[in-house]
Amino acid sequence: MKRLIIGSLFFALLGFGALKLMFSGVEVKYKAALPWQVSTKADGTTHILGVDIGDATFKELMFKLKLLAEPALFEAPNGDLSLEAYFGKKKFGVLEARLVVEMDADEALLKKMLKEQMGRDSTPSNHWKYSLSVENTKLANDLRVWRLIYLPITDYEPKQMKFFGEPDEKIQVSETAQYWLYPNRGMILLWDTEGKEIFYYVANKDFDRLKKSLPMEAQIQRY
Numbered sequence: 001m002k003r004l005i006i007g008s009l010f011f012a013l014l015g016f017g018a019l020k021l022m023f024s025g026v027e028v029k030y031k032a033a034l035p036w037q038v039s040t041k042a043d044g045t046t047h048i049l050g051v052d053i054g055d056a057t058f059k060e061l062m063f064k065l066k067l068l069a070e071p072a073l074f075e076a077p078n079g080d081l082s083l084e085a086y087f088g089k090k091k092f093g094v095l096e097a098r099l100v101v102e103m104d105a106d107e108a109l110l111k112k113m114l115k116e117q118m119g120r121d122s123t124p125s126n127h128w129k130y131s132l133s134v135e136n137t138k139l140a141n142d143l144r145v146w147r148l149i150y151l152p153i154t155d156y157e158p159k160q161m162k163f164f165g166e167p168d169e170k171i172q173v174s175e176t177a178q179y180w181l182y183p184n185r186g187m188i189l190l191w192d193t194e195g196k197e198i199f200y201y202v203a204n205k206d207f208d209r210l211k212k213s214l215p216m217e218a219q220i221q222r223y
Contacts, residue, residue, distance in 0.1 A: 033092035033093030033094075033095065034092075034093060034094075034163075035048075035095075035097075035150050035199045038186065038201060039185070040184065040186055040204060043055065044203050045204075046186030046187070046202060046203055046204070048148065048201050049065065050064050050065070051064050053145060053147070053202060053203060054145075054146065054186075054202060054203020054205065056145055057143060057144055058071065058085065058101065058103050058140055058142070059141040059142060061148075067090060069085040069086060069087045069101075070085065070137070071083060071084065071132060071137060071140035071141075072084060072129050072130060072131060073110065073113045073117060073130040073132060074123075074127045074128065074130070075114070075127060075128040075130065076127055081107070081110040081113075082102055082105075082110075083102065083105045083140055083143070084100060084101065084102045084103070085101050085103075086098070087099040087100070087101075095153075096153040097151055097152045098151040098153070099149065099150060099151070101145045101147065101148050102145070102149075103140055103146070104143055104144045104145070104146040105140075109139065112136070113130070113132060113133075113139075113140075114130060116132075116133050117130035117131060117132065117133075118133055119131045146203070146206050147200060147201070147202050147206070147213075148201045148202075149198060149201075150199035151196070151198060152196060152197055153196075154196075155196055156191075164182070164189060165182075167182055167189070168181050168182060168183055168184070176192055176193045176194040176195070177190060177191065177192040177193070177194075177195065178191050181211065186202050186203060186204055186206075186207060187199065187200065188210060188211070188214065
């Protein structure tokens with residue numbers, strides 16, 4: 001196999017050995033790839049798409065999914081900072097979706113990344129998106145993923161909602177959208193009769209944190 005000549009940022013993301021595995025041409029099989037195929041493990045983590053959310057680091061998540069993404073720092077209009085990564089359209093089982101993950105970074109690290117950012121872009125949601133330095137990308141790789149967001153490409157029909165079961169709680173977002181809360185499954189579903197659904201997954205210990213972080217609008221437009 002020919003050696004891949006790649007930039008230092010790719011090495012910062014995963015390391016050469018992991019990249020060889022990802023790009024070896026082996027087809028990835030997702031045995032449990034439907035968004036309702038989610039389970040809570042004995043340690044409180046949430047198992048979805050073959051990844052234990054709440055325990056896996058960003059680097060481990062990329063390795064398990066055989067996907068590569070670049071972490072970035074986001075600044076909300078109110079100044080709140082978050083460290084996230086976006087995976088473009090990908091087929092998981094029989095369905096296509098996009099993924100967004102958020103890493104668990106403390107305020108001091110987020111401010112350090114903001115100070116050392118390598119450039120910024122605006123987003124449709126009025127957030128600033130900052131590129132990370134190679135050093136900070138390495139730091140992001142080793143952080144725990146506390147939240148995974150699954151963005152399906154197609155809309156779901158009401159009859160498909162039976163797969164999720166009755167939620168413990170519903171929160172009205174708009175005339176057409178509700179959050180369905182499943183704390184025992186580590187999942188919250190945004191069900192929108194006139195838009196696409198959004199699925200949020202966290203470990204049990206992070207469920208209250210997820211609930212407090214939910215946007216009170218029907219769609220995410222950051223990416």
